[in-house]
Amino acid sequence: MNLSRREQVTGRVFLIALIVVTLLPFVSMLSAALQPRGTVPNGLEWPSDPQWGNFADAFTAANMGALLRSSLLIVAGVVPVSVLIATMAGFGLGQLRVPGGRFVFGLFLLGLTLPFEAVVTPLYYQMQDLGLLNTRWAIILPLIGLYMPFAVFWMRAHFTNVPVELSEAARVDGSSTWQLFWRVQVPLARPAIASLTILMFLWTWNQFLLAIVLVDDATKRTMAGALGAFQGQWGTDLVLLCAGSLLILTPTLIVFLIFQRQFIKALIQGSVKG
């Protein structure tokens, strides 16, 4: 009993230390963001007169309205399409077991560990040829393709575990493949689809490399890509930079806190499968 009590205490101490380490960077940014503009802030120092107005300044300087809109447009372009076509492919490979499916699946697996840096150069020239450079399509289209290895892997894993008898029963009942997919399988796959949607949202919103390579205009990028440009512009104004960074990460934070349970589940499952 005594031992387990000691374990409890040390465990808690460890956890609290870990939490402090995780949160300190954010707290330090907040304390810098509240200092008067033009001063040189110190690491962690609560200002005597917090300048909340800095956030308003950063909102304008970072062009937050346009950034939010741009990120939302990109997410709207990437996520529904990726999730839909990955679900269809997962259904085809895992449930219908199309002939040659094993080969195709192997082809998808090939891309599972691919660093985006490995394809970003040809993507640039490809987008140039298509005349899509500097448009949001230059981020949207490649991301859909780049997400396919994981997304198809994920959905196939789900559909492989659904008993084939279910599909057979539906067929005998006279439903077409599309009806079988849409009315029977998709509703059953809802948890897998939800997790995938969350991961795709997160990865799209935070995508940096494609955004800075393929789109010059920061207001047509993702939130993370725009943050890179913001840093280039305001890197010397630490107060504004911290305020802007906090603003830019707020939307993800809000979404995360609302769907916290689902996010964590998706992240755990996502890395275990990935």
Next chain:
Amino acid sequence: MTSALGSAPTGRDSRRARPIPTRAHRFRWARAAGTGWLYVLPALVMYAVFVLRPLALTLQYSLYNWNGIGVARWVGLENYLTVFTDSDLLKIIGNAIVLIVFFSFIPVALGLLVASMVRRITTGAFGTVVRTILFLPQVIPLVAAGIAWSWLLSSNGLINQVLRALGLGVVARAWLGDFDTALPAVGVIGAWVLLGLCTILLVTGMSKIDPALYEAARLDGAGPVREFLAVTLPSLRQEIGVCLTVTIIAALASFDIVYISTSGGPGLQTTVPGLEIYRLAFSQRQVGLASALAVVLMLLVLACVLPIQRLSRGEKP
């Protein structure tokens, strides 16, 4: 989409009857297979156009000397030879390997330590709060993590403030700007990002271990260390494999954090392959060399990840 079995007669009774493999039936199934392909096709097309084709082009570019605009000149394996002999490029690949220690080994080792300490206290409301906070670095853009830590590690950032308060002011420095400390400092940022994820994955894995194993170990007189080595570690093989895979890829393919916190400097101290590919391709206009480096990076990732996958997927005790 057309119906494959749309005309099949339906009825309460026929549902239970096993389908009889008539010729017509086989024909319908063949059509169903064709229809099945229509479901795979959209994903495959997007993947082929935006991943497989660029991948093939990277391989092709890597064999040419090309500035991205003019005529490309065939050079065979010359670019690869440069990657493996140029001292700068070798250093850059070396940097990525050093980062594996920080991005991968440290989070996994610390994660194991913390997870075995907190194994029993991550349930309930406290547990939820802990999980939520530990996942924050996974949720925010890496760029934001880079900015936060650039500030933390700067001359008058929190780290130096603490050092000065402890009377260690002599050690204080601009950690990311110092030749000796820049790479480890970048590594610390990566460790911070990945520690929470590893900890939670390992705790989740531990919660699945049969408590009887621990009781048996205790009865055999095992101390906490023996218990950890004999029970915890072997049972977590798969989870450790997952953590190593995710974090090693993050280390080798790192870009965002480095781009923001140091842009590769000072000198080449923190330049990583991802950053160098970007620089070679888009500033130096050496598309061929950039592509060869990209291929090498890809092979490096596979060389690290495949053995781990094989080991951790092996038989579980």
